[in-house]
Amino acid sequence: MSTLQEMAEAVINGNAGKVKEFAEKALTEGIAPQTIINEGLIAGMNVIGVRFKNNEVYVPEVLIAARAMHAGMDVVKPLLTDSEVRDKGTILIGTVKGDLHDIGKNLVRMMLEGAGYKVVDVGVDVSPEKFVEAVAEHKPQIVGLSALLTTTMTNMRTTIEALKSSHVRVMIGGAPVTQKFADEIGADAYAADAATAVEKANQLLAS
Ligand code: B12
Structure with a gap:
């Protein structure tokens, strides 16, 4: 197995110590930081993402894998040049007003960061006004909204309305959000899921 494959396996197994070791080893082998992220760290998280979708693993395994991925990110991130990070664009992400769930949002943030975006995380229970202020300050190309409750989903609508002029x-x-609701x-x-979020962000910026 290559170092990157071993690193992906270690992410899947949630072994943060091993992920860190393989990240350091990959660097000494001259592998580029972006390649380490894409073909080692993100590759492992993608497997976990699919297993989670299929109910083969649960939230704790996902979080442990995400923590392991972070251990690898900590090693390679300082080596990414500013241009590599900035070139892709800025995404501002937060959980809407009244909603405190942030596990999914954090996963999406990590995947976007792994894919090379600069991500500004404004946290949970974020009012439409706060989103507007944060957008004026950070000037992102994309805003990501998360909601886990059917009662707070409606705040996505008010946030989108508030952001119209931005x-x-x-x-x-x-979890409760659908494509149909997004269209509405x-x-x-x-x-x-977080892997698709990266694809969609790439598509939005390309269009
Ligand atoms: C963990 C959890 C909690 C934790 C949250 C901890 C935290 N820091 O987040 C705690 C205990 C605090 C909690 C509280 C509550 N919870 Co809760 N909680 C859950 C639980 C078990 C898991 C959610 C989760 O983290 N899933 C794992 C992540 C990885 O998945 P995800 O969030 O869906 O995210 C993925 C995608 O949706 C997507 N995604 C997510 N965000 C975004 C954003 C963007 C931009 C994009 C593109 C994609 C994306 O990508 C993610 C990664 O793949 C769910 C049950 C469930 N199975 O969903 C209930 C659940 C969401 N909770 C529920 C409820 C009712 C509550 C409470 C009201 C309970 C209470 N009576 O106090 C409170 C509400 C508090 C509040 N105001 O927010 C209900 C919601 C029912 C409904 N339909 O509205 C659920 C469904 C449980 C149930 N079956 O009843 N909860």
Whole structure:
């Protein structure tokens, strides 16, 4: 197995210590940081993402894998040049007003960071006004909204309305959210999981 494959395996197994070791080893082998992220760390998280979708693993395994991925990110991130990070664009992400769930949002953030985006995380229970202020400050190309409750999903609509004049693209997600709902409230994209969120962000910026 190559170092990157071993690293992906270690992410899947949630072994943060091994992930860190393989990340350091990959660097000494001259592998580029972005390749380590894509073909080692993200590759492992993608496997976990699919297993989670298929109910083969549960939230704790996902979090342990995400923590292991972070251990690898900590090793390679300082070596990414500013241009590599900035070139892809900035995404501002938060959980909407009234909602405190952040596990899914954090996973999406990590995947986007892994894919080379600069991500500004504004946290949980974020009001439409706060989103507007944060967008004015950080000037992202995309805003990501997360909601896990049927009662707070409606705050995605009010947030999108509040953001209309800011001309940012809005991507939404969370367990109760669907493509149909995204279309209804005028969101530019919907993703069911963190890996798809990266694909959708890439598509939004390409269009
Ligand atoms: C963990 C959890 C909690 C934790 C949250 C801890 C935390 N820091 O997040 C705690 C205990 C605090 C909690 C509290 C509550 N919870 Co809760 N909680 C859950 C639980 C078990 C798991 C959610 C989770 O983390 N899933 C794992 C992540 C990885 O999945 P995910 O969030 O869906 O995210 C993925 C995608 O949706 C997507 N995604 C997510 N966000 C975004 C954003 C963007 C931009 C994109 C593109 C994609 C995307 O990508 C992610 C990665 O693949 C769910 C049950 C379930 N199976 O969903 C209930 C659940 C969501 N909770 C529920 C409820 C009712 C509550 C409470 C109201 C309970 C209470 N009576 O107090 C409170 C509400 C508190 C509040 N105001 O928010 C209900 C919601 C029912 C409904 N339909 O509205 C659920 C469904 C449980 C149930 N079956 O009743 N909860």
